[in-house]
Amino acid sequence: MADMLHSIMTKLTAGFVILVILITGLTFLFTVGASTEKIQESTQQELVALASLTAADLNGDEIAKLKPGMEAEILYLMNAEQLAHMSQADHEIVKIFTARKQGDGMEYVIDSGYNIGKRDVKIGNPVSNPTPAMISAFTGPSVEKDFVERPWGTVLAGYAPIKNARGEVIGIVGVDMDAAVVQNRMDFVGQTIYLILFLGILCAGLIIAIFSRTMIRDIHMLIESANKISRGDTNVSISINRNDEIGELASSFKRMITSLKILMHQDYQHE
Amino acid sequence: MSKTSDAVLEIAVEYLGPAAITLLERQTKFHLQGLNFPDIGPEHCKELAKWVGLASAMFIEQDLAQELADKIGKLG
Numbered sequence: 001m002a003d004m005l006h007s008i009m010t011k012l013t014a015g016f017v018i019l020v021i022l023i024t025g026l027t028f029l030f031t032v033g034a035s036t037e038k039i040q041e042s043t044q045q046e047l048v049a050l051a052s053l054t055a056a057d058l059n060g061d062e063i064a065k066l067k068p069g070m071e072a073e074i075l076y077l078m079n080a081e082q083l084a085h086m087s088q089a090d091h092e093i094v095k096i097f098t099a100r101k102q103g104d105g106m107e108y109v110i111d112s113g114y115n116i117g118k119r120d121v122k123i124g125n126p127v128s129n130p131t132p133a134m135i136s137a138f139t140g141p142s143v144e145k146d147f148v149e150r151p152w153g154t155v156l157a158g159y160a161p162i163k164n165a166r167g168e169v170i171g172i173v174g175v176d177m178d179a180a181v182v183q184n185r186m187d188f189v190g191q192t193i194y195l196i197l198f199l200g201i202l203c204a205g206l207i208i209a210i211f212s213r214t215m216i217r218d219i220h221m222l223i224e225s226a227n228k229i230s231r232g233d234t235n236v237s238i239s240i241n242r243n244d245e246i247g248e249l250a251s252s253f254k255r256m257i258t259s260l261k262i263l264m265h266q267d268y269q270h271e
Numbered sequence: 272m273s274k275t276s277d278a279v280l281e282i283a284v285e286y287l288g289p290a291a292i293t294l295l296e297r298q299t300k301f302h303l304q305g306l307n308f309p310d311i312g313p314e315h316c317k318e319l320a321k322w323v324g325l326a327s328a329m330f331i332e333q334d335l336a337q338e339l340a341d342k343i344g345k346l347g
Binding site for chain 2: 255256257258260261262263265266
């Protein structure tokens with residue numbers, strides 16, 4: 001056990017493995033953080049783009065006319081269906097809704113799940129704790145920096161203003177993506193990097209093991225030959241063909257053995 | 272030492288190590304009419320190469336012994 005601990009192979013392998021782990025660890029730390037941040041950014045951009053597209057398609061004058069209790073009217077149903085259609089086009093979108101200012105707060109107007117059996121809010125339901133991003137959406141497209149709570153779950157959301165025919169902002173459209181979907185996207189990057197690093201460490205370990213194994217095998221051969229000669233047995237053959245330092249050592253060793261044989265042979269002949 | 276013996280020794284040491292001189296002196300003495308190794312000239316190289324090839328094959332691989340003999344032979 002002590003011999004194994006002090007062998008060059010153990011030292012080499014341990015040294016390389018520590019080096020590889022250090023490099024990959026640092027790479028992982030820097031790459032995962034930056035990559036997940038980028039994924040979140042691109043998801044946010046995607047939500048803002050979809051919110052802006054949806055807002056451009058909506059008729060602001062029609063939405064402004066919707067009052068509590070009008071959920072069964074054709075005006076509501078048509079707009080709700082339009083939103084449902086948009087949200088169903090992307091299976092990662094959990095809900096598209098419209099909201100407007102009501103007093104000091106905000107209220108929901110249309111819920112994309114209304115006529116497809118996934119209704120969560122009615123016209124006039126208050127938006128609990130409107131976020132700064134929702135408020136700033138009345139001046140231009142905006143996005144949540146982090147996950148927010150809705151009646152339908154935890155989401156990441158993008159918003160865009162809805163305008164009427166006169167160009168006045170009458171409300172906002174919100175596009176919600178399930179937090180789990182966003183988290184999965186970010187986790188996927190981390191897991192992929194983990195997998196690549198694991199495979200990298202595995203390959204490096206294998207290469208190091210093979211490399212040090214052949215090197216140690218040749219050193220052992222030289223040690224064995226030296227031991228034989230030191231006991232008077234010159235009948236040794238060294239079959240090491242390498243172009244590195246060990247190969248050079250083996251060549252010098254061969255020359256030394258040859259000289260020893262010549263001298264021993266001469267002495268024998270003299271006798 | 273003549274230029275030729277120096278050149279032969281330089282080549283032989285690469286294959287036979289420090290005892291190369293011993294082998295070369297012996298082969299010169301026995302096969303080149305008692306000539307001393309330091310006195311050999313280019314005209315002796317072909318004959319010496321033949322005997323060095325045979326003698327060194329007892330201590331190193333056959334192909335290496337032949338390679339050594341060829342190199343010495345080319346000095347002639």
